[in-house]
Amino acid sequence: MAGMLAIRKARVPLGTAIGLLLVTLLAVFASGAEPVPGPSPAASASSCSAPALGGVSAEAGIRALIGKDLYPGEKIEGLKIVPEPEQSRAAAQWEVHLVDDGKHFHPLFHPPTIILYQVLPGQAHFPMAGSALSPTAASAPEFRTWQKKLALTRSLMRQVVVLRCMLYCRHQMDALDQDNLRSAEQELSTLRTKPVEH
Structure with a gap:
C-alpha cells in the first residue's frame, strides 16, 4: 500500500504531463520529412553498394x-519481367508489401492494435x-524514383504510428508518473535513429 501511495505522490499534474509529451512528439515530427533509417545493420551494409549482378539472371538480380x-518479413509480390532485347533492357513490374508494427515504441506508447500494412507498386x-x-541496373532512373517513393512511404507510415500512439497516450495520461514520462521521452527522442523491429 505504501508503494502505491509513493507512486501516486510522484505523479505530475495532467497539464504538465501533456505538455512534456507534446514537446517531445513535436521534436519527433519536426524531422518527419527525413527518410526513415535503413532496415537493419546487415541490410544497410549491403545497400552501400549495389549487389554484384554480373552473370545473375534478370529475375534474381531484380x-x-x-x-x-x-x-525482414516484407515481401515482393507479382514480379513480372518482360525482356526487351532490341533495346538491351528488361521491363519489370512488382508490388512490395510493407509493414510497420510500431514495436520501436516504448510499451507505454504502444496500443495492442497498432500495425500498418501498405502495398507499394513499382515498375x-x-x-x-x-x-x-547489367551491373549498372541499380542506377535505372525509374528504379531510383521508386526507392525515393519507398523512403517517403515509410516516413508517412511512421508518422501515422506516432499519431496513433499520441492518441493512446492521451487516454492513458492519468496513469503516467515522472519515471514513465522520462522513459517515454527518451524512447521518443531516439525514435528516428532506431530501425523498425520485426
Missing part, C-alpha cells in the same frame, strides 16, 4: 535490388548485359 531495401526498365542484368 529481386536482389528490390529486396535490399526491405525489412522500371533495367539495362541488360546479354541474358543477365
Whole structure:
C-alpha cells in the first residue's frame, strides 16, 4: 500500500504531463520529412553498394535490388519481367508489401492494435548485359524514383504510428508518473535513429 501511495505522490499534474509529451512528439515530427533509417545493420551494409549482378539472371538480380531495401518479413509480390532485347533492357513490374508494427515504441506508447500494412507498386526498365542484368541496373532512373517513393512511404507510415500512439497516450495520461514520462521521452527522442523491429 505504501508503494502505491509513493507512486501516486510522484505523479505530475495532467497539464504538465501533456505538455512534456507534446514537446517531445513535436521534436519527433519536426524531422518527419527525413527518410526513415535503413532496415537493419546487415541490410544497410549491403545497400552501400549495389549487389554484384554480373552473370545473375534478370529475375534474381531484380529481386536482389528490390529486396535490399526491405525489412525482414516484407515481401515482393507479382514480379513480372518482360525482356526487351532490341533495346538491351528488361521491363519489370512488382508490388512490395510493407509493414510497420510500431514495436520501436516504448510499451507505454504502444496500443495492442497498432500495425500498418501498405502495398507499394513499382515498375522500371533495367539495362541488360546479354541474358543477365547489367551491373549498372541499380542506377535505372525509374528504379531510383521508386526507392525515393519507398523512403517517403515509410516516413508517412511512421508518422501515422506516432499519431496513433499520441492518441493512446492521451487516454492513458492519468496513469503516467515522472519515471514513465522520462522513459517515454527518451524512447521518443531516439525514435528516428532506431530501425523498425520485426
